[in-house]
Amino acid sequence: MKPTSPVPSIAPRPGLSDFFQGLGLLARAFGLIFRTRKLFLLSALCAAVTLVTLVVLGVLLWRYTPGLIGRFFTRPEAWYGQAAWYLVLVLTFLILFFVGANTVPPLLLAPLQDPLSEATEEQCGGAPPSQPFSLGAFLRGLVTGLAHTLARLFLLLLGLALLFPLNFIPGIGSIIWTVLGSLWSMMWIAGEHLAAPMTRHLYPFSEVRRMLRERRALCLGLGAGVYLLLWVPVLNTFFLPVAVVAGTLLYRGLLAAGQLPPPPSASRTAA
Incomplete structure (x- = not known):
């Protein structure tokens, strides 16, 4: 019996079910990881590094976030002032943890993200990488991965910074900002995890932006799933490999549905 393809079947037009299909990519990614030896070994290595990183990050933030908040807002004496101070403390801790979790593990695991994505494409019927390992290519990939991660991190922080003034709206400002x-x-x-396979296939970033714009609900479902996964103990150690595999499955699904043109890398290889 021929095994079922892991490539998701994506409708050519956006629909109400897109969000849930994007959310379901995480379950599809988990299943593929546990069925594929290569993906499982790479994911286990990522999970081990991520676990140590998240624990260290959480301990450091738990220790130093109160001092950071205290530099800007002195803890009031009144009970209602203290309640507001602790609310700011918790929100700041969560934001810093989210940013750190989406920055430090990807930086440490940048060399493994392309192999994870390539192994996923092999399971989707893609050709395995034709070039053998070389130290020069490895170092170039490492530098490129770090540079792209830092650039995308800047985009994340820029968006959060532009939204930050909402906190000054009395009453509901912090809720709206959150x-x-x-x-x-x-x-x-x-966008982070859809861009990874598309960049490897030499698509311009304008194509990534187009997919985020035209298939907004589908992409939001994927992002929401990874965002929620990050806060689930134990499972959050797998958030990076699952996100990489799910992003690659989304790319292959969009390609199979005709939402994306053929990858530029294929035409260059043929030339």
Whole structure:
């Protein structure tokens, strides 16, 4: 019996079910990882590094965030002032943890993200990488991965910074900022992990932006799933490999549905 292809079947037009299909890419990615030895070994290595990183990050933020908040806002004596101070403390901790979790592990694991994506494409019927390992290519990939991660991190922080003045609206400002900041972060996550395979196939970033714009609900579903996964203990150690695999599956699904033109890398190889 021929195994079912892991490539998702994506409708040619946006629909109400797109968000849930994007969310379901995480379950599809988990299943593919546990069925594929190569993906499982790479994911286990990523999970081990991510676990140590998240624990260290959480401990450091737990220790130093109160001092950071205290530099700007002295803890009031009144109970209602203290309640507001602790609310700011918790929100700041969560934001810093989210930013750190989406920055430090990807920086440390940048050399493994392309192999994960390539192994996923092999399971989707793509050709395995034709070039053998070389130290020069490895170092170039490492530098490029770090540079791209830092550039995308700047985009994330820029969006959050532009939304930050909403906190000064009395009453509901912080709530609005948290909601919009979370939605921005979800779309950023989707763009981050959809861009990885597309960049490897030499698509311009304008194509990534087009997919984020035209298939907004689909991408938001993927981003929301990864965003929520980050806060689930134990499972959050797998958030990076699952996000990489899910982003690659989304790319292959969009390609199979005709939403993307053939990859420029294929035409260059043929030439």
